[in-house]
Amino acid sequence: MLTEQQIQGIYVPVITPFTKDNQLDIPSFRNYITHMANSGIHGLVINGTTGESPTVSWDEVEQLVQVTKETLQSINKTIPIVVGTGTNDTASTVKRTQMAGELGADAVLVVTPYYNRPTEEGIYEHFRVTAEVGVPVIVYEIPARTGVRVSVDTMKRIMNLDGVIGLKDSTNGVELMSELVRSGSKPILCGDDAFFYDMLSEGAAGGMLASANINTEQFIEVYDRYKNGDKEGSRELFTRVAPFIDHLFAEPAPAMIKWLLVNQGIITCDQLRLPLMPASEQLKAKMDEYLVSSNAVN
């Protein structure tokens, strides 16, 4: 099980590769997990937003976790596996968290309950009951997707729960994070790629970054330089990679990530499940142009 102290570095939220007819593409997934695990990352996240969690069934999540564990074992790697179990139904979140624990997840990623717009007390209770399962919980706050924004006071209460080991902060800014850090917070991972350097400066323990699927070494280096005291070098490298992040998220992720992984020969097909659509030809052209001019892909 993951501890607070182990939440640091670059966690990669993995994509879910599909075949043309929308089935899980397990051979591609094995190849991709091998590639990611060999790239020096600090952890993997299955069934995050990048994994297209709204359109992936729990049975499929179980397969993905099992294949990930087998693949890591076959290449002798032991990196933490975090599994997204959050829904907007507390009972189902608890059930999924229990099942993830039984599958061997090191921690679960639990998003703030979306769509039904619970009160602050309801949100607190959601996390309290989920954390009681006994699988370490990383809270995932992403107001732009959930439609609710947890107040600083409620977030402090949630973070103080036994069983909650950290926060993935995708709040589109550093305000929440600075408030939490000021009062001595558990680890916070940046979940908003464009703010990665700013969040490191505010005390983030690392990032859970979809962009690190592609420019993996560069994101690791931004993190390593910062932690080793080369803040200027870290900032300078991040500034160079920032336009790549803009292109990656210019249309709904993970369309562009899947297209780039196909181009790199890591997965075979860039299929997404509706309502997500493949990246547009215009965006692909812009990305190509950027990559040629910057030589950004590893």
Ligand SMILES: O=C(O)C1=N[C@H](C(=O)O)C[C@H](O)C1
């Ligand atoms: O996969 C995730 O989970 C991530 N979510 C953020 C988002 O949905 O915007 C971005 C982050 O890079 C990864």
